[in-house]
Amino acid sequence: MPSSINIQPASHSARDRWRAMLEGVALGAIYGILLRLLNHTNFVGPKAQTFSQTFSVMTIAFLFGGPVVIGILTVRRAEAIEHVSVWKWIFLPWISVFVMLLTLWLFLIEGGICILMASPIALVCASIGGLIAGTWSRLRKPSGLTLTCVAILPFLLAPVEARLTAPSSTRTVASEIRIHATPQTIWRNIERVPAIAPSELSTTWTRRIGFPRPIEATLSYEGVGGVRHASFERGLLFIETITAWEPQRRIAFSIKADSAHIPTTTLDEHVTIGGRYFDVLDGEYTLEPLADGNTVLHLVSHQRLSTNFNGYAGLWTDAVMQNLQNSILEVIKHRCEHA
Structure with missing residues (x-):
């Protein structure tokens, strides 16, 4: 078969x-x-x-x-x-x-x-x-x-x-650093910040993805009402008006980004500071002297976030601001301890 x-x-x-x-x-x-x-x-x-x-x-x-x-x-x-x-x-x-x-x-x-x-x-x-x-x-x-x-x-x-109005939330980012220096020395380095050389800044992930590095901060006059101009590379400028002035103890300021003169190539349109979705509102330095001769320098800032997914976006804005604040504090620490 x-x-x-x-x-x-x-x-x-x-x-x-x-x-x-x-x-x-x-x-x-x-x-x-x-x-x-x-x-x-x-x-x-x-x-x-x-x-x-x-x-x-x-x-x-x-x-x-x-x-x-x-x-x-x-x-x-x-x-x-x-x-x-x-x-x-x-x-x-x-x-x-x-x-x-x-x-x-x-x-x-x-x-x-x-x-x-x-x-x-x-x-x-x-x-x-x-x-x-x-x-x-x-x-x-x-x-x-x-x-x-x-x-x-x-x-x-x-x-x-x-067409819906996105909810707004205020984010708070707090940073601090211990500095082996007196409040007097630290105060001189925060009321004004002379030009920062690129070598003074460590390479961070925010700089790798294109966020401008800080350059300097000038001050029109000492006391409440004084105006600081905090400059970053590629034309990014923050106008900071002093709202609290306690020498060697505390300095606070409102912040307004000079968004009208920021080149469109500086930041992506969706993360432009002072824009529709994100803004930095204010900042504050506080000096805390310690018994061992060191001083803890605190830096706190507040930001406005306006998106339909603030929870997710806030994770990133907090991380960026924390990284930026830590970089500035590191520069201040190095300058104070090597003055």
Whole structure:
């Protein structure tokens, strides 16, 4: 008798599977780039300001919803031929996000500061989108119309969200340093800060991502009402008006960023100090003499944060301000102890 023949279903080649995954990565990255371009002033033309406010990057729909859609599109396309493993649901969308962010950075559409701040939440949300798409594919293949509706959802929600008034919160950042010097010596180094040489500042992560370094602080006259000009590189200037003056004990000042004269290339538009989303309000130095001859120098500042995700944004603004304050305190410590 002739032997029976078992016919096995043809399996897709490894090349086909890799092509599907690469297409998914490309689809997710292109979607993210197009979503960002709608908010880029050089792209949208003469009505950029109105358009930018309508499709604001600083919305939950864009910053959180956009990456979710990237993850959905990436994994859905990757699963077009056959199911992929769960770990690919989680990490394949990361490649799409990295490609998107790298492209935006290379073409100067997004700066290093914003990319660093957006990356963690973008990666997490992209993985969530990947898990949604993977589970969805297992249960039921989503139609092209359904995916299209999902893709345009951030475009529909962002304008609505942008019209809502973002809640404002006041953040407090406190720093301190122990200095082996008298209050008199320290006071001379905080009421005015002579020009800071680049060699006096350690290389910090905030400087690596593009935040300007401090240069100097001048003072018009001693006492309440005196005006300090705290200068940073690339034209960043803070105008500080003295509100409390207790020699060798305490100096406090309100802060107003000279935003009208800050070059647009100094900071990303979404983290401009004195702008729509973030501002530094005031600062205060307090000197605490110790019995052992040392002095603890305290520096406290308050910032205004106005976004729809202040909890997440506050983690970054606090970290940036803490790093900046610590850098200034280190300069003061070194100058006082080597006076």
